[in-house]
Amino acid sequence: MQGTISEKIFSRTSGKNVSANDFVSANIDYAMAHDGTSVLALHSFREMGISKVWDPEKIILPFDHLVPAATEAAAALQKNTREFVREQGISHFYEGGEGICHQVLPEKGFALPGKLIIGADSHSCTYGAFGAFGTGVGATDMAEIFASGKLWFKVPETIKMTVDGTLKKGVYAKDLTLYLVGKTGISGATYKAVEFYGSAIADLSVAGRMTLCNMAIEMGAKSGIVPPDDKTFAFLKGRAAADYTPVYSDPDAVFCREKYYDAADIEPQVACPHEVDNVEPVLKVAGTPIDQAFIGTCTNGRLEDLATAAEILKGKTVKVRTIATPASRSVLLEAVSSGIFETLVKAGVSFITPGCGPCLGAHQGIIAEGETCLSTANRNFRGRMGKGGNVFLGSPATVAASALTGEITDPREFL
Ligand SMILES: CC(C)[C@H](C(=O)O)[C@@H](O)C(=O)O
Numbered sequence: 001m002q003g004t005i006s007e008k009i010f011s012r013t014s015g016k017n018v019s020a021n022d023f024v025s026a027n028i029d030y031a032m033a034h035d036g037t038s039v040l041a042l043h044s045f046r047e048m049g050i051s052k053v054w055d056p057e058k059i060i061l062p063f064d065h066l067v068p069a070a071t072e073a074a075a076a077l078q079k080n081t082r083e084f085v086r087e088q089g090i091s092h093f094y095e096g097g098e099g100i101c102h103q104v105l106p107e108k109g110f111a112l113p114g115k116l117i118i119g120a121d122s123h124s125c126t127y128g129a130f131g132a133f134g135t136g137v138g139a140t141d142m143a144e145i146f147a148s149g150k151l152w153f154k155v156p157e158t159i160k161m162t163v164d165g166t167l168k169k170g171v172y173a174k175d176l177t178l179y180l181v182g183k184t185g186i187s188g189a190t191y192k193a194v195e196f197y198g199s200a201i202a203d204l205s206v207a208g209r210m211t212l213c214n215m216a217i218e219m220g221a222k223s224g225i226v227p228p229d230d231k232t233f234a235f236l237k238g239r240a241a242a243d244y245t246p247v248y249s250d251p252d253a254v255f256c257r258e259k260y261y262d263a264a265d266i267e268p269q270v271a272c273p274h275e276v277d278n279v280e281p282v283l284k285v286a287g288t289p290i291d292q293a294f295i296g297t298c299t300n301g302r303l304e305d306l307a308t309a310a311e312i313l314k315g316k317t318v319k320v321r322t323i324a325t326p327a328s329r330s331v332l333l334e335a336v337s338s339g340i341f342e343t344l345v346k347a348g349v350s351f352i353t354p355g356c357g358p359c360l361g362a363h364q365g366i367i368a369e370g371e372t373c374l375s376t377a378n379r380n381f382r383g384r385m386g387k388g389g390n391v392f393l394g395s396p397a398t399v400a401a402s403a404l405t406g407e408i409t410d411p412r413e414f415l
């Protein structure tokens with residue numbers, strides 16, 4: 001096998017040597033659907049008239065989008081999926097409160113180097129932080145995977161993005177990510193895999209790499225991949241759910257594009273309404289009033305994100321309503337034991353159940369028409385957190401600093 005990480009993963013999972021632009025039928029290593037999409041997937045699965053899923057050990061079903069159920073309709077749909085879990089003997093089912101799917105899969109050791117992991121959720125590219133090929137599909141494709149364990153793909157071409165240098169104080173993985181999305185544009189990497197290289201990427205924590213790969217889809221990419229290294233292996237030690245073989249691009253691998261960036265050029269960034277690539281340095285929009293601050297999501301709901309917010313909020317009081325949602329139960333427990341939880345609660349932050357929370361405007365923190373939320377999430381589409389609302393995206397530090405002042409604020413003022 002030769003080529004890029006994606007070519008190697010598709011070669012292994014299709015059982016032949018394949019290259020970019022080849023069409024393959026691939027064997028899926030793990031399939032994920034959550035409470036929002038499992039309903040549709042199992043409906044299509046039942047319509048196919050198949051009685052048993054391909055492998056109940058390889059299907060992972062975390063409940064995260066609307067937990068605890070916010071409406072009678074959601075409760076009924078969740079009941080339906082729980083029945084499917086029992087009937088099919090699906091072993092990896094996680095009740096609401098365990099965490100967001102893209103946090104739960106890595107924590108439980110399913111996001112592994114070299115694996116092909118398909119989720120019925122667009123941010124399944126997060127698993128690329130561990131050297132996996134992770135991507136999202138629709139519910140009917142997921143039903144096909146439930147039935148056969150296979151799905152067809154066009155092997156993507158790969159863009160090589162290198163970020164060298166050191167991030168400045170007050171500049172985090174989220175700022176780097178927003179900067180790259182701004183430079184690339186929302187469709188600049190459509191149907192490509194993006195491999196990330198360079199000293200700034202190597203310096204990112206595992207959590208930071210998850211932030212980066214999580215937003216690969218916001219450039220249109222099929223996947224975003226960081227080649228696994230010692231940090232990856234340390235995270236997986238004692239956690240990996242299966243054996244794995246890391247794969248790396250060969251020195252002569254063919255990339256369709258190569259981009260170089262200098263980490264020192266990056267200032268704290270904000271994505272302005274209503275597109276994720278509408279990115280500006282925080283200073284350019286500083287002073288914009290906000291009504292709500294939100295720290296959480298699969299992009300930035302991890303312990304280091306809450307810790308950064310706590311560093312800024314310690315001993316102070318927020319000026320606007322501020323919501324924090326730990327990405328998982330495990331993050332919540334660590335926030336409690338480290339004192340971060342107490343610091344944030346004392347500063348006036350409201351905590352809600354680990355899960356997606358208000359990220360996609362379904363419950364728990366919807367904003368009114370004309371209101372503005374500054375969020376650590378990955379999307380700021382029109383109406384995403386409530387009809388007629390405006391969503392800005394920033395790092396946990398920017399959101400915490402802005403929560404203190406009630407307007408978009410450069411976090412360096414508080415560091
Ligand atoms: C509900 C789900 C299908 C959706 C996605 O695929 O991304 C959601 O997680 C989101 O972030 O908008």
Ligand code: SF4
Nearest residue numbers: 123297298356359360
């Ligand atoms: S936290 Fe937000 S972006 Fe992530 S899976 Fe949930 S709804 Fe989607």
